[in-house]
Amino acid sequence: MRISELSRLSGVSVTTIKYYLREGLLPAGRQRSATQAEYDGHHLRRLRLIRALTGVRGLSVSTTREVLGALAEHTGDTHRLLGLALGSIGPFEDSAEDSTGRAEVDGLVEELGWDVHDSAPARVALAETLGSLRGLGVPLDRGALVPYARLAEHTAVLDLDQLDGIDDPLELAERALLLTVLLEPALMALRRMAQENESARRHGGGRP
Amino acid sequence: MRISELSRLSGVSVTTIKYYLREGLLPAGRQRSATQAEYDGHHLRRLRLIRALTGVRGLSVSTTREVLGALAEHTGDTHRLLGLALGSIGPFEDSAEDSTGRAEVDGLVEELGWDVHDSAPARVALAETLGSLRGLGVPLDRGALVPYARLAEHTAVLDLDQLDGIDDPLELAERALLLTVLLEPALMALRRMAQENESARRHGGGRP
DNA sequence: GGTCATTGGATACCTCTACTGTCTAACATG
């Protein structure tokens, strides 16, 4: 298909598609001639993925590029390396290498017995957030964190279960990405509702 | 204290503080004269909160204003109403009122037996995300969602436990906000690490 | 073969957000 059809099917304007091509989010089509390139279903799929990451999840274009790059690199290898590349999500400002928080996180991971790469960006992200909370007078010690971590373990089991039985490595990698990244807003929404429910239960917001 | 001291203590430049004052994120100090206003510890605390919300969590200035507004309104009343106001987080684009997804979410909430306000924005947020995932060929049916929801219940219990024993209503509301909003990146980081760990466990990324 | 809309590629432009800089008159402080 040509770019105009790609635009029609995806609902993304031609100029925006060109922009994504320029920015390296979308691979170029097969060049047929100087004025024609051929796009296919992969491009359409990729385009939908881009819109989901930038729109629903709110990732920046540059982060999206990194994420998609990781997807291409680690196909077949999936979660392990995907997780490694994905931490770059979130708007964590360059902080002064909070080594206190980092040590705290490393200790936590060890206590949990988790097999997590040393350079996993999630470690940094966690240290960062905990540091901020501490600065605001909400110190979360290990005792408070471990129960959350155990729940995260259960979540991860559910996540990986979703990926069972997918054979095509490309499909697998993409599905893993979607579950890791796009499910986040959904889980947070569930948490919000669960909080409201729990709050009602405790403080007698009794049902009529 | 004067604005320059507020700036020094918070690490935020005077001009930026003025910007936050203009934008209504920070309440004005007590006006002493035409050229002097008096700020106190509350302002400092608020300023740190603003930086945490915009920096760590990546909220926009306008969303931060809404969140802080909700904080002021619902002090003492906390989670119930806080949750109601907080859904406006996340970059959910104006979608075509996905009524399919909405019905799905309402059904889920009913099955769970949750006491959640009809107009809770988290309902919309969830419907939105599930719609996107469906559009990308990852339909999550109720059977897949309920286990996640049960985990969210446990998370909410932990969250509310953290708020136990706080008497000052202002303190309580602020703490609730921090736990709801700022803990999100931390929980997601834990999930990422748990995924990596689980992936290693399943696919034999054996420890040396 | 002629005609005309479409395409790829390049570049300029636009809008929004989150600040930042500068100016001024009115003070505060020594």
Place this chain on the structure above:
DNA sequence: CATGTTAGACAGTAGAGGTATCCAATGACC
């Protein structure tokens, strides 16, 4: 009185995420 700080107003800036326009080269239809 001299000096420095402050509130308040307003213009300017940098980056992100597109959008618009132009152009020459086509390709499809007649």
